[in-house]
Amino acid sequence: MLRKRFNKNIKKEVANFTQSIAEDRRLFLYDIWNTQAHNLMLHRQEIIKEENLKLILKYLEKAKQEFLNNEFIFDEELEDVHINIENYVRGKGGKKTGVLHTARSRNDQVVTDTRMLCRDEINNVIENLINLAGVLLELSEKHAGTIVPGYTHLQQAQPTTFGHFCLAYAGAFKRDIERLSETYKRVNLCPLGSCAFAGTSFQIDRKFTAELLGFDGAVENSLDAVSSRDFAVEIISNLAIIMSNLSRLCEEIIIFATSEFNFIEISDDYTTGSSIMPQKKNPDVAELIRGRTGRVYGNLINILTVLKGITYSYNRDLQEDKKPLWDSFDVVNSSLVVVSGMLAEMKVKELEINPDIIATDIANLLVQKGVPFRDAYNIVADFIKSSDFKKLNENLSEFNIKLTGEEIKLLTPAACVEMRNSLGSSNQVEVLRLVEKSRKEIDSKIRDLENRRKKIDDARLKTGKLVKSYKKH
Missing domain, CATH: 1.20.200.10 (Fumarase/aspartase (Central domain))
Structure with missing residues (x-):
């Protein structure tokens, strides 16, 4: 269809290599709409005649219906969906439909679709x-x-x-x-x-x-x-x-x-x-x-x-x-x-849940009692390693602080989560707010x-x- 300036026909293997019909099928209905709009505009601007437009619109609609009914026959020698549609309209509508591609290239047509x-x-x-x-x-x-x-x-x-x-x-x-x-x-x-x-x-x-x-x-x-x-x-x-x-x-x-x-x-x-x-x-x-x-x-x-x-x-x-x-x-x-x-x-x-998972919360409790965080971190790390509650309080003695077993028992995973009240935290109220x-x-x-x-x-x-x-x- 597009080889009038050539002296030879394209080789079959080249035609197969360059055609893109399989990928282009998804564009079929978009290309119909694209071509309808383009030709409606051409007539509105008095670039094509009404009789030409009517034929173009008629056979675009027929092409659309055949495609929807899985009846449209694609010719792989025509490279792509766009030329297949144009060829269909021209084949059915005659020379008067040859104006449908006026003021349009496949370059802008394809990227629009x-x-x-x-x-x-x-x-x-x-x-x-x-x-x-x-x-x-x-x-x-x-x-x-x-x-x-x-x-x-x-x-x-x-x-x-x-x-x-x-x-x-x-x-x-x-x-x-x-x-x-x-x-x-x-x-x-x-x-x-x-x-x-x-x-x-x-x-x-x-x-x-x-x-x-x-x-x-x-x-x-x-x-x-x-x-x-x-x-x-x-x-x-x-x-x-x-x-x-x-x-x-x-x-x-x-x-x-x-x-x-x-x-x-x-x-x-x-x-x-x-x-x-x-x-x-x-x-x-x-x-x-x-x-x-x-x-x-x-x-x-x-x-x-x-x-x-x-x-x-x-x-x-x-x-x-x-x-x-x-x-x-x-x-x-x-x-x-x-x-x-x-x-x-x-x-x-x-x-x-691993009971050690509350270690950070124990350290935070110590900070609240006046222990600097890095000291609290090291004291809790020793406690986790030894599980020796007596040694924990010995390490706290320099800060004149004592932690009771009851205080640690209250630090359940659920209680630790509940204590978090910062923006976006895992606290239940904050989760529900978000x-x-x-x-x-x-x-x-x-x-x-x-x-x-x-x-x-x-x-x-x-x-x-x-x-x-x-x-x-």
Whole structure:
């Protein structure tokens, strides 16, 4: 279709090597919408005639319906989805439909489709993050008083609550939402109308097409609009951070579910068995999320490497931005869905806590009695090492202080947690306060998500109504 200036046909192996139909299928419906909006604008600007527009809109709709019914036949010799759609419309509608690509290049067409898909996927990821944060806040509230050991270096360190633990991860995923929401603002800008890279001499209206496609505005510099893929890097970077947070959470779930730790139990729905060991209950879901994190990291390196040596404007290298984007979205969305379900059905157990875990609280008690902290630290370290209560008081004698056994008995793990009253501490009251605050913040993010989706839906409806209006003429 695009080889009129060549003397030879492209070799079959080259055609197979350069075509991208498998990756482009996801863009099909976006490309239909893109082309509808572009041609509605062309007619509005009196660049194409109404009879041409009607035919174009008619066969775009037929192509859309065939695709939705899995009846659209792709020709791999036509390189990509975009040329397949144009070829379909021209094949059905004749020469009058040949104007559909006026004042547009595949360069601006493809990146517009990509941004449209990415904004929808960003919203899907945010929705799944909101659901996960909601599950974690439910667990935080339910277990605000459930005493568990807190760890540093994977050694029991201080008593805390399972609610405080869950709240920490809720905070991490809330920041993931915030990062993606900021990225959305940079993604939801329209490149359409930039043509190959230098703009066009036709009197087009880029703002009108941006409005019909639900964008917040245009990427104004036409060279920047078609050349830049920093939005893709930013997206995958955010998705990699999400996977990092998920992987850390899953690592803790895997450890805490072992017989050595044994203070959570993963539901049978999210575990698998062994082919040889009948007693096994394997945390495969958590392990796969941990493993697939590397895929998303790899996708980030992939896109960065694609971009590092190419000049502005378009180079065919940019065709390779799709696989890492699509794969990263798929991995993150599926991981968020299954980890939310796994956590919702997880059981938290009672467990024994190492009595030494209150050592810091004993030292704090001594500080309250007038012992400098570093001296208190060393005195308690000796006490933990020797378990000699008499020696403890001998070490305290230089400070004219005596500690009774009753005072130490009162320092239970639960009492130690209850004494913590600093902002954001594991105290039950503080945990519940933060749960309530976090829920309000999440509610705000739900409203933001609904508003973003509504804007896109309204634009789609507006385009659809304009398309239908030409059927009546």
